[in-house]
Amino acid sequence: MSTREFHLCYWGLLDYGLALGRLRRRHAARVAGGVPDALVLVEHPPALTMGRHGQAANLLAGPEELAARGVALYHVERGGDITYHGPGQAVVYPVLHLGQRGLGVRGLVEALLGAAQDTAAYHGVAAAHDPNRPGLWVGGRKLAAVGLAVKQGVSLHGLALNVNTRLEDFGLIRGCGLAASPTSLARELGRPLPLGAVGRHLVAALARRLHGQGRQAGNPSSRVG
Numbered sequence: 001m002s003t004r005e006f007h008l009c010y011w012g013l014l015d016y017g018l019a020l021g022r023l024r025r026r027h028a029a030r031v032a033g034g035v036p037d038a039l040v041l042v043e044h045p046p047a048l049t050m051g052r053h054g055q056a057a058n059l060l061a062g063p064e065e066l067a068a069r070g071v072a073l074y075h076v077e078r079g080g081d082i083t084y085h086g087p088g089q090a091v092v093y094p095v096l097h098l099g100q101r102g103l104g105v106r107g108l109v110e111a112l113l114g115a116a117q118d119t120a121a122y123h124g125v126a127a128a129h130d131p132n133r134p135g136l137w138v139g140g141r142k143l144a145a146v147g148l149a150v151k152q153g154v155s156l157h158g159l160a161l162n163v164n165t166r167l168e169d170f171g172l173i174r175g176c177g178l179a180a181s182p183t184s185l186a187r188e189l190g191r192p193l194p195l196g197a198v199g200r201h202l203v204a205a206l207a208r209r210l211h212g213q214g215r216q217a218g219n220p221s222s223r224v225g
Contacts, residue, residue: 005037006207008038010042013044016045017072023040026095027151027156031151037095037100038094040093041199042092043087045070046084046086046087048082048084048085048173049075049147050082052079052080061172071169077156090163092159095154095155099153105155108155111210112158116144116161118205120143123201124189125143126138134146141181162187170182
C-alpha cells in the first residue's frame with residue numbers, strides 16, 4: 001500500500017451520529033493498517049459538536065430549543081470549542097496516518113485551511129486564515145471551521161466550509177468561543193452554488209496540498225461530492 005495513496009469517500013447527506021460511527025470505524029481500520037488513508041466528503045443535517053475544550057457558555061440554546069429545532073448535540077474528541085454543522089456545508093474529514101506522510105498536526109490544519117482558501121478563491125471569494133483566530137475568514141466573517149483529533153497517529157474530524165449554509169442556525173452557538181458573524185460562499189457572492197461541485201473542488205484542492213493520489217471509494221452520485 002503506497003503511503004501517498006488515499007481513498008476518496010463521498011458519503012452524501014448523512015446524520016452526524018451515523019457519520020461519526022463510520023468515521024471511527026475507518027480510523028480503527030487505518031490504525032490497523034487494513035485500509036489506505038482517506039479523504040471523506042459529507043454533508044450533515046443540523047447538528048452541534050462540542051470539542052475537548054468546549055465551554056457550556058458558548059451553547060446559546062437550551063435543550064428544549066434544540067429539540068424543537070431537531071438539532072442534536074455531540075461531545076467529540078476533536079480540539080476546539082463548539083461548532084455547527086448543517087445542510088449546505090461541505091465537510092471534509094481526512095483520515096490520515098500522519099507519520100507515514102511526514103505530516104504534523106499543524107501541517108494538516110494548514111493544508112485544510114489552504115484547500116478551503118483555494119476553493120473560495122476559485123469561486124471568486126478572497127478568504128484568509130489568521131494564526132490568532134481559528135478557521136478561515138472573509139474580513140471579520142467566518143467562512144470555515146477546523147477541528148482535529150489525532151489518535152494512535154491517525155487523524156480524525158476535519159473542516160467544514162459554509163457553501164449555502166443557513167447562517168441563522170449559527171445563532172445557537174458562539175462558534176469556537178468567538179463573537180464573530182458567520183458567512184458562506186453564497187452570502188459573499190449573492191447566489192447559491194452547486195454544493196457537490198464545490199465539495200469536489202475542496203477535496204481535490206486538499207489532495208493537491210497533501211501530494212497524494214486519490215482513488216474513489218464512494219458513490220459518485222451522492223448529493224455532496
